[in-house]
Every structure is written in C-alpha cells, then in structure tokens.
C-alpha cells in the first residue's frame with residue numbers, strides 16, 4: 289500500500305491507466321486517517337457516504353490487492369490534470385513535483401504590502417461601480433410583469449433556444465457549473481499569502497479587489513443558471529447536484545498559497561474563460577439566439593477586464609522582481625494550468641469533466657489550441673522574451689516558457705494524429721441533458 293500526501297482531507301492522486309483518469313478524493317476522512325489512494329471506481333462511495341476508519345482501511349486493503357497492481361511504482365505525486373482539454377494528451381512538462389504550501393518567503397510577501405498604493409491606482413480602477421454593472425435581470429424575462437407578459441417572454445426564450453444543439457447545452461452547463469463553484473475560487477485567492485482578506489472586510493486593495501471581483505463573478509453563474517432553467521433544455525436537478533459536488537470537492541490549482549503563482553494562474557484562467565464565453569456567444573448567435581449571444585459576450589467582457597487586472601499584477605511583479613516572477617510563470621506552466629472545475633461530478637459519470645471537455649473541444653469552445661494561444665498571448669503581453677536582469681534560474685525559466693507554446697502545438701498534433709488512428713468514436717450519456725447520448 290502506498291502512502292500519498294494528504295492535505296485538507298483530500299487524498300490527492302491522479303493515476304492514468306488506459307486513458308482513464310482516476311480522481312481520488314475524500315471529503316469526510318481526516319488527513320491522518322487516509323494515507324492510501326483509490327481508483328475512481330470507488331471514489332464517489334466516499335464522497336457521498338460517511339465512512340469509518342475501519343471501513344476505509346479494509347477497503348484500502350481490498351482495493352490495493354484487487355485493483356491497484358497496475359499502478360506505477362513511482363514516487364507519490366500531486367494532481368496531474370489533463371487539461372488543456374482532456375482529449376489532448378499533451379505532456380510538455382517535467383515530472384510533477386510533490387505539493388508545496390506557503391512557498392513564498394515572508395520577505396517576499398512584503399512586496400505585496402509595498403505594492404498596495406500601486407494596486408489601488410492600477411488594479412482597483414478595473415472594477416466597475418455597481419450602479420454601472422449589468423445584473424442577470426438585464427437579460428432575463430421580467431417576473432415583475434403581469435403573468436401573461438412574463439410567460440410570453442419565457443416562451444420567446446424557449447423559441448430562441450430550441451434550435452441549439454444538445455452539445456451546445458452540455459458546454460453551456462459545464463461553463464455554468466464552473467462559474468457557480470465561485471466559493472472555491474474566492475477561497476483559493478484568500479489562501480494566497482500577502483494578499484488575503486484577513487478579516488472579511490479588510491481595506492487592503494488586494495482584499496477590496498477580491499471581494500468585488502467575487503461579486504462581479506457571482507452574476508455569471510446566476511445568469512447562466514437562470515437562463516438554462518428557463519430554457520427547459522437541461523435537467524436542472526442534475527446540474528444543481530453537479531454544482532453541489534463540485535463545491536464540496538474544491539480544486540487544487542498548484543498555487544502553493546503563493547501570490548506569484550496565484551496571479552499567474554488567474555491571468556491564464558480569466559483569459560481562458562474569456563475565450564470560452566466568447567465562443568459560446570458566437571455559437572448562440574449562429575444557432576439563432578441573439579440574447580444568449582449577447583449575455584455570453586457580456587460575461588466574456590467581464591472576464592477580459594479581470595484578465596487585464598491579473599495580468600497587470602504579474603507585469604508589475606516582473607518589473608519589481610523579474611527572476612521571481614519569471615520563475616513563477618515557468619513553474620505554473622510546467623505544472624500545466626488546471627481547469628477550475630476539474631473535479632466535477634454529477635453522481636453518475638466519474639469522467640464527467642473529461643467528457644464535458646471533449647465536447648467543448650469538438651464544439652471549438654475551448655480547445656488544446658486555445659491553451660497554446662493563451663500562453664503565447666501572455667508571453668507577448670508580458671514581453672517575456674525581452675525581460676532582462678534575470679539570474680541563471682530566471683533565464684532558464686524564460687527560455688522554457690518562451691519556447692513552450694510551439695512545443696505544445698507540436699506534441700498536440702502528434703497526439704491528435706495518434707488518437708485519430710486509434711480511437712473509435714464512442715457515445716456518452718450526459719445526465720445534464722436527460723441522459724441523451726452524444727458521440728465523442
């Protein structure tokens with residue numbers, strides 16, 4: 289039986305076997321109780337029902353004997369997520385490292401204190417005053433109207449969405465579920481040393497940003513959820529269950545409580561969501577729903593503004609601490625950027641995230657190419673090739689990051705070619721669309 293490092297009750301290990309991603313997590317066992325990893329076949333047993341230490345140990349032994357013999361005799365490792373989209377088997381990275389926490393030394397945390405006046409001047413203005421912000425109601429049928437009129441607006445919404453494909457709804461639900469797990473993302477940002485909100489109402493510009501960013505983000509899930517509900521095209525009970533599971537599962541972006549890593553991660557992620565929502569907007573327009581197109585486009589514009597804020601922070605870090613910032617970018621890219629909803633589960637499909645991502649890839653909403661494009665965009669935006677004054681380590685990170693996008697593309701091409709030769713199309717049922725099957 290192998291020991292796996294534990295953190296916060298999540299037994300963190302990913303194994304890949306014959307293309308199957310095995311996610312192992314426990315939400316109800318204490319870290320000291322769980323030292324064993326499990327294959328996905330049983331993972332959800334543990335997430336849905338209480339488990340005693342004895343049961344847990346016995347099952348560990350059973351599984352170790354019966355199911356685990358295929359596992360590699362490697363050292364324990366942290367999550368290895370497949371994104372860019374799980375259909376992509378790109379691996380342009382060095383072996384994964386053991387998980388670290390609080391990796392930013394105290395003296396470097398001071399940098400963020402010193403940057404506070406800068407953040408007030410350059411980051412906070414990227415928030416929109418509440419009274420200039422759109423709200424979900426801007427795009428939704430008005431329930432304050434007399435019932436007939438309200439009902440006509442709902443009918444019109446259903447008329448507009450009726451030609452959109454089931455695939456489109458799978459992607460839109462996946463996007464909505466991702467947005468709806470917002471508590472996890474606020475928690476992640478508030479776990480970053482030096483920028484966290486110490487008391488819940490901290491006047492530090494970092495904390496002011498995080499709270500207001502959360503409030504802006506909160507509208508995204510609300511709007512998409514209500515629109516999906518009114519469309520009648522998706523099984524809301526299954527969608528809600530997925531959100532419930534996902535918030536309970538959390539995420540591990542590999543940011544080590546380190547704001548350097550955290551802001552590289554959020555810069556990348558905000559751009560990824562900008563790209564994805566922009567593409568769902570385009571597809572809605574092509575599919576005959578201009579209102580849905582407008583609302584997805586409006587969400588995308590928020591993401592772009594957020595991306596701008598986080599990218600500015602990294603830009604500033606590159607100015608005040610070029611080597612530290614460059615190494616943080618190298619570190620995150622080496623780990624690969626994990627998608628925030630990678631632990632999604634609907635109670636039925638243990639490979640739900642992989643399947644949703646495959647549909648997103650096929651629809652062109654978020655693809656392996658997008659991953660490389662985002663990296664390339666950020667390398668350009670941060671002018672990484674031109675950064676000077678780096679130490680040897682910093683230069684190595686610079687070389688690595690600046691050469692990575694073409695490398696990812698090349699590996700992706702080869703992986704696609706292999707997949708084309710080997711993979712037979714297969715269909716998967718999605719509970720979100722009433723168990724209809726989609727060919728992947």
Ligand SMILES: [Fe+2]
Pocket residue numbers: 467505508561591
């Ligand atoms: Fe969002």
Ligand SMILES: [Fe+2]
Pocket residue numbers: 505558561590591594
């Ligand atoms: Fe965002």
